[in-house]
Amino acid sequence: MKENIVSLDMIPCGKRAKVKELTSVGNLRRRMLDLGLIIGTIVESLRKSPSGDPTAYEIRGAVIALRSEEASKIMVELI
Amino acid sequence: MGLTAQSTGIGALKEMLDIKMNPVDDIVVALAGNPNTGKSTVFNSLTGLNQHTGNWTGKTVTTAQGNYRFKDKNFILVDLPGTYSLLSNSVEEEIARDFICFGNPGATVVVTDATCLERNLNLVLQILEITDKVVVCVNLMDEARRKKIQIDLNKLSELLGVPVVGTNARSGDGLEELMDAVYKVSANEISTEPVIIQYNSHTEEILQDIERKIKRYADDRINSRWVSLKLIDGEKTILNSINKYLGLDLAVQLNEEFENLRDQIVSSIVKLAESISSQVVYTQNQKHNELDRRIDDILTSKIFGIPAMIALLGVIFWITIEGANIPSDAIANVLFGIEDKLTKLFTIYNLPKWLHGVLVLGMYRTLAWVVSVMLPPMAIFFPLFTFLEDLGYLPRVAFNLDNFFKKACAHGKQALTMCMGFGCNAAGVIGCRIIDSPRERLIAVITNFFVPCNGRFPTLIAISTIFIAGTSSGKIQSVIAALTITIVIVLGVLMTLLASKILSKTVLKGIPSSFALELPPYRKPQIGRIIVRSIFDRTIFVLGRAVMVAAPAGLFIWIMANMNIKGISLLDHSAGFLEPFANLLGMDGYILMAFILGLPANEIVMPIIIMSYMAAGSMLELDNLEALRNLLISHGWTWLTAVNVMLFCLMHFPCATTLLTIRKETKSWKWTLVSFLVPTAAGITATFVVTQIVRLLGLV
Ligand SMILES: Nc1nc2c(ncn2[C@@H]2O[C@H](COP(=O)(O)OP(=O)(O)OP(=O)(O)O)[C@@H](O)[C@H]2O)c(=O)[nH]1
Numbered sequence: 001m002k003e004n005i006v007s008l009d010m011i012p013c014g015k016r017a018k019v020k021e022l023t024s025v026g027n028l029r030r031r032m033l034d035l036g037l038i039i040g041t042i043v044e045s046l047r048k049s050p051s052g053d054p055t056a057y058e059i060r061g062a063v064i065a066l067r068s069e070e071a072s073k074i075m076v077e078l079i
Numbered sequence: 080m081g082l083t084a085q086s087t088g089i090g091a092l093k094e095m096l097d098i099k100m101n102p103v104d105d106i107v108v109a110l111a112g113n114p115n116t117g118k119s120t121v122f123n124s125l126t127g128l129n130q131h132t133g134n135w136t137g138k139t140v141t142t143a144q145g146n147y148r149f150k151d152k153n154f155i156l157v158d159l160p161g162t163y164s165l166l167s168n169s170v171e172e173e174i175a176r177d178f179i180c181f182g183n184p185g186a187t188v189v190v191t192d193a194t195c196l197e198r199n200l201n202l203v204l205q206i207l208e209i210t211d212k213v214v215v216c217v218n219l220m221d222e223a224r225r226k227k228i229q230i231d232l233n234k235l236s237e238l239l240g241v242p243v244v245g246t247n248a249r250s251g252d253g254l255e256e257l258m259d260a261v262y263k264v265s266a267n268e269i270s271t272e273p274v275i276i277q278y279n280s281h282t283e284e285i286l287q288d289i290e291r292k293i294k295r296y297a298d299d300r301i302n303s304r305w306v307s308l309k310l311i312d313g314e315k316t317i318l319n320s321i322n323k324y325l326g327l328d329l330a331v332q333l334n335e336e337f338e339n340l341r342d343q344i345v346s347s348i349v350k351l352a353e354s355i356s357s358q359v360v361y362t363q364n365q366k367h368n369e370l371d372r373r374i375d376d377i378l379t380s381k382i383f384g385i386p387a388m389i390a391l392l393g394v395i396f397w398i399t400i401e402g403a404n405i406p407s408d409a410i411a412n413v414l415f416g417i418e419d420k421l422t423k424l425f426t427i428y429n430l431p432k433w434l435h436g437v438l439v440l441g442m443y444r445t446l447a448w449v450v451s452v453m454l455p456p457m458a459i460f461f462p463l464f465t466f467l468e469d470l471g472y473l474p475r476v477a478f479n480l481d482n483f484f485k486k487a488c489a490h491g492k493q494a495l496t497m498c499m500g501f502g503c504n505a506a507g508v509i510g511c512r513i514i515d516s517p518r519e520r521l522i523a524v525i526t527n528f529f530v531p532c533n534g535r536f537p538t539l540i541a542i543s544t545i546f547i548a549g550t551s552s553g554k555i556q557s558v559i560a561a562l563t564i565t566i567v568i569v570l571g572v573l574m575t576l577l578a579s580k581i582l583s584k585t586v587l588k589g590i591p592s593s594f595a596l597e598l599p600p601y602r603k604p605q606i607g608r609i610i611v612r613s614i615f616d617r618t619i620f621v622l623g624r625a626v627m628v629a630a631p632a633g634l635f636i637w638i639m640a641n642m643n644i645k646g647i648s649l650l651d652h653s654a655g656f657l658e659p660f661a662n663l664l665g666m667d668g669y670i671l672m673a674f675i676l677g678l679p680a681n682e683i684v685m686p687i688i689i690m691s692y693m694a695a696g697s698m699l700e701l702d703n704l705e706a707l708r709n710l711l712i713s714h715g716w717t718w719l720t721a722v723n724v725m726l727f728c729l730m731h732f733p734c735a736t737t738l739l740t741i742r743k744e745t746k747s748w749k750w751t752l753v754s755f756l757v758p759t760a761a762g763i764t765a766t767f768v769v770t771q772i773v774r775l776l777g778l779v
């Protein structure tokens with residue numbers, strides 16, 4: 001099972017994934033939690049910005065753009 | 080582009096942070112909610128005021144208040160900045176939180192977005208933990224209907240234990256009901272029973288332990304369960320606020336263990352929100368966001384994203400320039416016609432020549448010029464820009480540009496504050512509060528002046544129309560002018576990035592902080608309101624400011640031009656003094672002096688240049704742009720002069736209002752000075768380099 005777990009920024013556009021772990025700490029972690037990103041939340045990767053970063057994700061009905069630095073601190077499992 | 084009578088200019092300085100607490104029988108109502116859910120729109124509809132609204136997160140960064148009457152009571156409504164939660168991350172979230180927690184409102188209305196209810200419920204639940212005097216307003220019901228999302232409001236009210244009202248804040252549907260619910264809740268006519276969020280037993284244990292201790296200090300002044308939760312949360316600013324507003328001296332020892340509890344707490348809330356939402360929201364069409372996605376596929380695509388953005392900007396300028404030509408001429412004809420009449424009047428009544436000079440040639444003529452040149456482009460540009468803002472395009476700009484800002488070690492939301500700067504740099508500087516990290520906020524503040532505000536646009540438009548594009552004819556002319564201005568703006572953005580980069584490598588060292596930007600759904604703009612509001616709030620207001628500064632400036636220049644020392648006017652003396660330096664920058668002393676005298680308001684730079692030229696010799700009737708062109712050429716302008724003036728207009732010291740706002744926002748004269756020096760140095764360098772290269776190559 002472990003092999004299926006990757007960081008959110010590795011998810012290709014159009015794919016959905018389930019949050020397994022947040023590795024960020026402090027304020028960033030809080031921001032992510034505020035957006036409703038908890039373990040079990042389903043996230044869909046929507047599109048990359050013209051220069052490849054940030055990426056827009058659908059999180060609980062809202063579209064949120066995250067930089068790869070943030071997304072790499074969210075471990076997910078592809079579904 | 081946050082520009083109202085309150086948020087622009089001097090008004091911007093009067094922060095509305097400290098809410099005047101009411102006399103006994105007024106009832107304070109706080110308007111809270113996630114960003115971009117329509118709080119300001121509800122506020123406007125209820126109070127009849129004109130807080131600015133826009134389809135992006137973080138439009139409102141200060142609080143505003145207004146009144147409305149319902150039945151026998153007077154309500155003071157406080158429009159708060161949007162927040163995702165009450166655990167503060169940025170200045171404006173802290174403002175909102177402190178007001179709800181410590182402002183003691185008679186009722187709190189939580190405005191939520193019907194199309195994204197689940198996420199919104201998070202905040203609702205958090206607020207319910209603090210106070211039971213809550214009314215939930217499910218706004219944007221029309222958008223939900225359009226997207227075929229149904230919400231069972233009664234069930235929601237039952238589950239939350241507080242009144243729930245569905246509204247469409249734009250059309251006013253449901254607001255009557257909302258006011259009724261607020262009335263009843265504040266008067267205790269409905270007793271509410273908010274849901275209690277249950278945490279797991281371990282958390283509850285710790286919670287109750289702390290709560291017991293808190294109760295001893297805080298009595299009934301604050302919800303002690305909530306305070307305990309926040310203490311576990313370990314948020315220092317909350318602790319500070321608690322101590323500050325309640326006069327306590329609490330301190331906590333933060334446990335490692337608390338870090339886990341904190342996640343636990345948030346998870347419980349999010350899960351509860353999820354469960355409630357699953358019971359009340361019915362989505363018939365899973366693909367309701369399809370259209371938005373398609374639009375985004377183009378506007379933020381790899382290939383078209385950035386070109387589309389620049390093209391859009393170019394088209395807006397083209398429409399502005401093309402459209403402004405006709406009214407400009409018409410207005411000029413009328414106003415200068417009046418000048419002739421005034422002159423006749425002076426001759427008939429045999430008034431002294433100097434009085435005619437001072438009032439008509441000095442003051443009136445400057446005013447007429449300012450009005451006829453500035454009014455039409457502003458009346459066209461502002462509605463167009465507001466249209467894009469209302470549509471929801473600005474966050475896409477930030478999305479497209481973020482990577483560049485990241486490379487400059489700055490924050491992606493700086494693109495949004497830049498867009499606000501288009502309206503007014505002072506408003507842009509205040510808007511920088513949406514950036515959490517102090518370092519990145521400072522960068523955004525210091526570089527905000529690189530986007531030309533409405534005070535500088537007319538100068539750019541006039542010069543590019545009459546000078547750069549002047550030789551070509553008709554239709555081509557406005558295209559070239561629009562292109563020129565677009566290039567100037569792009570240059571401004573590049574300078575912003577460059578300056579940000581330099582700042583973050585020198586005085587403001589650091590790495591980029593976190594970034595999470597919401598891309599809201601596109602919403603249909605309210606055309607009628609856009610036009611009315613941009614004309615009244617922006618155009619008239621900015622023009623008013625220009626006129627107020629231009630009139631005395633006109634007088635001042637006229638006097639300088641007519642006071643002689645040793646046969647040379649004061650004006651020529653001063654210009655002569657600046658001449659050598661100005662010459663290095665490819666301009667002349669009059670131009671440089673105009674920029675210096677334009678410190679109070681950039682609107683008057685062009686009028687001052689023109690007045691000095693006219694006063695310094697040939698008294699031209701300036702009734703059209705052709706005459707203006709001839710005037711400038713007769714004073715030695717070449718295309719190089721025009722380019723330099725545009726460059727310097729883009730990059731010089733911020734106007735006085737902006738500087739004072741920066742001082743206020745940064746609370747530091749040092750950073751104000753830096754904000755003064757950075758664009759000035761950039762402008763001097765740019766014009767110097769351009770001039771020397773062009774001269775070296777013998778191009779002029
Ligand atoms: N269709 C529709 N649009 C609405 C409604 N209410 C607000 N809007 C639009 O939604 C956008 C956001 O509204 P604002 O009032 O600025 O939102 P806010 O909650 O004050 O946003 P922040 O100040 O950023 O927190 C604007 O473009 C409004 O015109 C509504 O009921 N229906």
Ligand SMILES: [Mg+2]
Binds near residue numbers: 131132139159160
């Ligand atoms: Mg608002």
